[in-house]
Amino acid sequence: MQTQTNQPVTPLDAAAIRADFPILNQDPGPDRKPLVFLDSAASSQKPAVVIEALDDYHRRYNANIHRGVYQLSELATGRYEQARHLVADFIGAASHRECVFVRNTTEAINLVAQTWGRRNIRVGDLIVLTVMEHHSNLVPWQILAEETGAELAHVRLTPDGRLDLDHLDDLLARDPKLVAFTHVSNSLGTLVDAAEISRRARAAGAAVLIDGAQSVPHLPVDVRQLDCDFLAFSGHKMLAPMGSGVLYGKKALLEAMPPYMGGGSMIRKVELTRSTWADVPAKFEAGTPAVGDAIGLGAAVEYLNALGMDWVREHERDVVGYALERLVEVPGMTLYGPLDPAARSGVVSFNLGDIHPHDVAAILDGENVAVRAGHHCTQPLMRELGVVATTRASFYIYNTREDVDRLVEALHVANRIFGLA
Ligand code: PMP
Numbered sequence: 001m002q003t004q005t006n007q008p009v010t011p012l013d014a015a016a017i018r019a020d021f022p023i024l025n026q027d028p029g030p031d032r033k034p035l036v037f038l039d040s041a042a043s044s045q046k047p048a049v050v051i052e053a054l055d056d057y058h059r060r061y062n063a064n065i066h067r068g069v070y071q072l073s074e075l076a077t078g079r080y081e082q083a084r085h086l087v088a089d090f091i092g093a094a095s096h097r098e099c100v101f102v103r104n105t106t107e108a109i110n111l112v113a114q115t116w117g118r119r120n121i122r123v124g125d126l127i128v129l130t131v132m133e134h135h136s137n138l139v140p141w142q143i144l145a146e147e148t149g150a151e152l153a154h155v156r157l158t159p160d161g162r163l164d165l166d167h168l169d170d171l172l173a174r175d176p177k178l179v180a181f182t183h184v185s186n187s188l189g190t191l192v193d194a195a196e197i198s199r200r201a202r203a204a205g206a207a208v209l210i211d212g213a214q215s216v217p218h219l220p221v222d223v224r225q226l227d228c229d230f231l232a233f234s235g236h237k238m239l240a241p242m243g244s245g246v247l248y249g250k251k252a253l254l255e256a257m258p259p260y261m262g263g264g265s266m267i268r269k270v271e272l273t274r275s276t277w278a279d280v281p282a283k284f285e286a287g288t289p290a291v292g293d294a295i296g297l298g299a300a301v302e303y304l305n306a307l308g309m310d311w312v313r314e315h316e317r318d319v320v321g322y323a324l325e326r327l328v329e330v331p332g333m334t335l336y337g338p339l340d341p342a343a344r345s346g347v348v349s350f351n352l353g354d355i356h357p358h359d360v361a362a363i364l365d366g367e368n369v370a371v372r373a374g375h376h377c378t379q380p381l382m383r384e385l386g387v388v389a390t391t392r393a394s395f396y397i398y399n400t401r402e403d404v405d406r407l408v409e410a411l412h413v414a415n416r417i418f419g420l421a
Helices: 014-018 048-060 071-090 105-120 139-148 165-172 194-203 251-256 291-307 309-327 357-366 379-385 401-417
Strands: 099-102 126-130 151-155 178-182 207-211 230-234 245-249 267-270 275-277 333-336 347-352 372-374 390-394
Touching (some): 048 291, 099 105, 105 207, 126 165, 165 194, 178 194, 194 207, 245 251, 291 309, 309 333, 347 401, 357 390, 357 401
Parallel strands (some): 126 151, 126 178, 207 230
Antiparallel strands (some): 099 245, 230 245, 267 275, 372 390
16 A cells, blocks of 8 residues: 555555565465464554665664764754654644653653652652553552652452543542553553543642553544643554654653753753753653664654554454454353453453463464463453453454454364363
């Protein structure tokens, strides 16, 4: 398909999209079936335009940015900053200055915890999280709470894996300083009503951080509509290279925050014993950044824009709806998270009888169906579900209903091997 055009393809043509992904078009070899890649929640595959953008940077204009008064450096700087503008528009930020390039979601959340957190959180303050957070939206707050004497509380889940909003209200009545929650659960697939939670949290006077690692790649996300203070996400889950990630923060907040790391690029004036800081976002981008990766993120955003994020969401809703229908037919199937496709994103976690998820995943790999097995960096959630691990299939723009059929066939193979059916 043509990725240069700004005309959204309607609706999404996953088979045509697949042609843009070299890794999905490899010859699997004589004894392997064609690859069905169902692990995009961990990291997505990359279309040729992204690979080429990275390659082009290294071949034609590789140079350090911002300080080089020569053509290559100016070109690299221009593309790096252009990527920032693309990202800002993609999430509806009021200004590109509100987008800080980081390595990933984890770094973005740690940045907020260690700068905004240290400045604003005091002994006895309450930070509200949820039981379904990824470790990267739990551990940074645990470290901060340990350092400051703040208290952590976690919104409970309903039996079908949604957030219990009554419990949220109970916790909001205790005047928390911050509510930090995931927009989409990477383990359950639950799509959270982030705008509503943000509205309630703000009404209670709390700051709001949204972990957008699983939402920004998969559905339209608009920070002004969400009215969040911070949004964290990773490029590698949205077609871009590993090493590219974004922290969005409201400008006034970013300006008031102390720097995270000190060093080159983040300063205005350095003396031997004291320094002053550059304007945002440079204040938070100490040292040489991952220039090529950021440029690759810009190319990924252009690719997604050409598809149209509404269509990306519609496509995933269709594939995941079909997956839920077909998976319930598999003997021994336990599905986690809401069964309504409108209430989830393209992630489906399950267990098959008492077969260990690692065994399920290994058998699926034998059928060349790539899924993830484990706790998915959500150990507290696994405890809540009463399991040690799940098998997780996650879908993206290049997955089709046929991929779901291959998954289901492979699960029948697992059942046969384990004598369940
Ligand atoms: N939050 C969520 C919801 C995630 O799914 C992930 C990645 N699995 C992360 C945070 C962490 O992302 P990264 O490893 O790119 O920092």
